[in-house]
Amino acid sequence: MDKQPTEGPELEVSFDELTRVLSVSIAHDPHFPRIDALWLRRRLEAAGYADLQIRPDPIRRLIAQYNAGEAVAPVEIAQCVDASMQIGVSLDGLVARLSIVPAKGGKPASKTELLALIESRGIVEGLLLEEMNRAIADGQADDLAIARGREPEPGKDGWLEYLLPETRERVPSVRPCGRTDYRDLGEILVVHAGDALMRRHPPQPGVDGVNVYGRPIVARRGREQRFAPGLRGTAISPEDPELLVAACDGQPVRVRNGAMVEPIFTVDAVNLATGNIDFDGSVRIRNDVQAGMTVRASGDIEVGGVVEPATLEAGGSIVVKGGVLGGLGGKTAGKDYSAHAIRCEGSFCATYAQQARISAGDSIFIDDVAMQCQLEARNHIRVGKRLRGQIVGGHCRASLSIHARTIGANSRIRTELEIGMDNGLEHAIQEKAEARDALENRLLEIGKMLTFADRHPDRVTPEMLGRAEQTASALSGEIESLRSEEEDLQHRLALTREARVNAEREMFEGCIVRMGEQLFKLSQDRGPTTVRLATQGLGVFPLEDDSRFDEPQRPAAASQGSSRR
Template sequence: MELYKDQHMEIISRDNKVFVKKHREDYTMKDFETLLKEFPRIKLTNFMELKNLFNQQNGDFVEIGVLLPEMDIQISKDAMTANILFYEDPKKISNSEDELNLKIKEIAASIGIEYGLKRILWEELEKKKHVIAEGKEPEDGVDAKITYFQNPTRRPKIGLDGRADFSDMNFIFEIEKDAWLGEKIPASEGIPGMNVLGKEIPAKAGKDLILKYNPESVYESEENGKIIIRSKTAGVLDDSNGLISILQHLEIKTDIGVETGNIEFDGSIAIKGTVLPGYSVKATGDISIEAKEGVSGADSIESTGGDIYIRGGVFGHSKTIIRAGGSVFLKHANEATIYAENEICIEMYAIGSNLSGRIVRLDGVNGKIIGGVTEATSYIHTAIAGNQHERRTELIIHTIDQKEKMGEVRYKAGKIKEIEQEMGVLESRVIQLQPLTKQMNAQQLEVFEDTKYKYELKKSVVIQLNYEIQTILKQLSEIEKECVEVTKMAFEGTIIKIGKRSSMLKTRTNGVFKMENGELNV
């Protein structure tokens, strides 16, 4: 095909290759460059041959490049966009906007573009490059959302003077049968997208979340597109191990003594009176002792998995032992032994008592620790430590073994993996059998329900192990932050020990005592 010809030069194309032939010796390279501007579709690929053409006598045709198409459509690597590049003035290619877009549509179809084709407007043709097709990005699904019923916070009220008031803590909150305990809005699947080639792009489903509850006391049902969990029985809400459970609740309107005997109960206990000398109370859930005079001379008060609240404090007479799987809250402690997995919170004072918890916290204005041994793994806080008679008072922070704790985390994570594999097998069985439940006889239905129950129990174990791992990780996060804080006065005779470092105070002081550069800053 002849592209150009005059007395100086001839340009032709053959199979989209461009050839030139020089007719006059006086025609220069510069003259050709000027001519070439009139042919934007010619792309030089053989510059040396062209240069040689103008350095020798007239001869045959020489291949110098390629003839580009009038327009070229390029699809992006991800096939989400397509651009058109005009190598020729579009208004020379077509007489109207409709004719131009028809040509574009035909070219687009020939290279597989099926979706998102745009129309090019006549008035926008001054741009050389245009986006002529766009795919639709997928819309990721929304993550599941879980909301739980919130128990009232078990914290003393702080007055304007900074003092803590333990008199009204809403310690035990009773739940009615079928009460709402939480809900899950399931994750959505998302909306698929489409690339310009018409291929569907799958959407990323929202992240699912597990409702954490004990199936023995809580059940779930679908209501208006939500998964709702409710209590199977009346009782007390417990979430101490990361699972929502309903514990049985026992209310005793008298003292624990001759009439009741020692009490041991699977659930929570609210005692309107006190625990008389020599008697004991043990429960798996929370224990609340409401008597204003507190407890005096009791043998033991133990909650294996919950918190303990003693409104009036305790006079232990060197024999009362209080032990909680959670926290202990009380007004004062006198010659008592108190253990708590989490916190010990005392409003007024601890005299001659042995205290042990993750955190031991006394009121920052008037709280006093006088005598005895106070031990924690994270933090001890009091206004006053010891007394003017230099009574031996030990404040000890036990630092944890990081290597040992990480070993526990790895072991528990391994157990979770094993159980999740077992859960996968059970879940597959449930999915396979679910559509057949209407055709099952009584025995088959019993097996099906048993499989579901085993799955839920294993799920509960996984949640419990995860809770334990998070507890350990929380402890690890407190490493090197351990301290003893005495806001007002630590008297002579007070021993402060953190890890392997200890010091007995020779002079009165206050402040935050911790490890600095391997030494205790006392």
């Protein structure tokens, strides 16, 4: 039968009111040769000392001494401990948090002591009385917010309002939609000298915040948005310094932080009579480009007829309303034109292409047939509008997708297709990450200074503290911006891993698909087909929808220009 809590040897308890220490002594009783910690705890509870803070080591020695058959002289085994409170303030000074270690037989935390501690820390703003009362009532707290400052509201940045409708940007433009929108070729807007292009709106002021010490946190002022320097073909209106106007007639092109007006050079044809063309603007050629000629333009190039084996280079897009005959097939009329190629920073569009080398900074659109061509696009290759839509032979390379009605031929001609490669992405992601790491290291150093200021407020001036807090806030904003840009690049990198080849009707044996180190050779003719990365490498599947990608925008044609040759 278990002993009752009062059974056992005689325990003498002595509490020193001055030192608030509890001592016990035990006379050895042969009827109770052994005791343990449970017996001692029950005896202390019966004596009313259960809440004191126990000293484990003296208790172990006491029990061992008694169980060895010895009497135990008075031993200090417990003491009264008052509750303790601590307040920590976040680095930005916006939140004060309370921690209460509960009393062990001593005085509990009181609201009077808490208010005195708050006052000693200089905390005056945003006190949360309900949270403080609850913590005092509970007798304990763990990083409980008891004061909150008011965060500053940053000012709205100035912005540029583009005043012209339906103008393409120089950079690739994307829009969410399902299927390819092969709209009819249209005209690009032309402006005249004095026409308004863009209005600059001033920044808006922010709303200052305040930290828990009652010190103001200066809101970040809205950044002023300036027009980019060197906007060709434009000027600031003499009547309105916030208005950008055209300085000449031409094609408006929206660029980063502004717009430019590019004059359009118009010529009937490019041949030996006209000579090569190298023009700072957009070029419109009404008819054909003869073999061996070169056309270079900083803007767009539009060709109304056929491009024979020639060189076309554009800083914008290229539209060929006829077709392209390249020089990859060998000599033409005894001349070697294989070095000629077509390159553009935007998108390329033509009715057909044969033995041509074409590269585009955005996407390639061919309405009828791409035969024995070398095609390379940063985003998409689309072959097929109202006509056959066939890729036959050659090599096609695109980061996101290659899409045609028919790929390959009954003759099983070798047709190579490469998807999912964009080496510049990983480099750009690394640059963003390194820039973000540098800013985070600066923020860490400022955080150390703010921690020092919190612990030694008398050694840091309010002006220095305010500047540090403002710098920390600005760095946090820049870090978030870089992180967002890095995530956008990561998203595009993820899209390249979902790259695919789609054949709407047929895909023939002889087609070879590459994606990095992965290689897939089609061993038999297939109907509507998708080739993409699967768990075990590249695999072939029934035709899948590729609407997960933003649809590439087909380039428009250049309009009538004001200069002629």
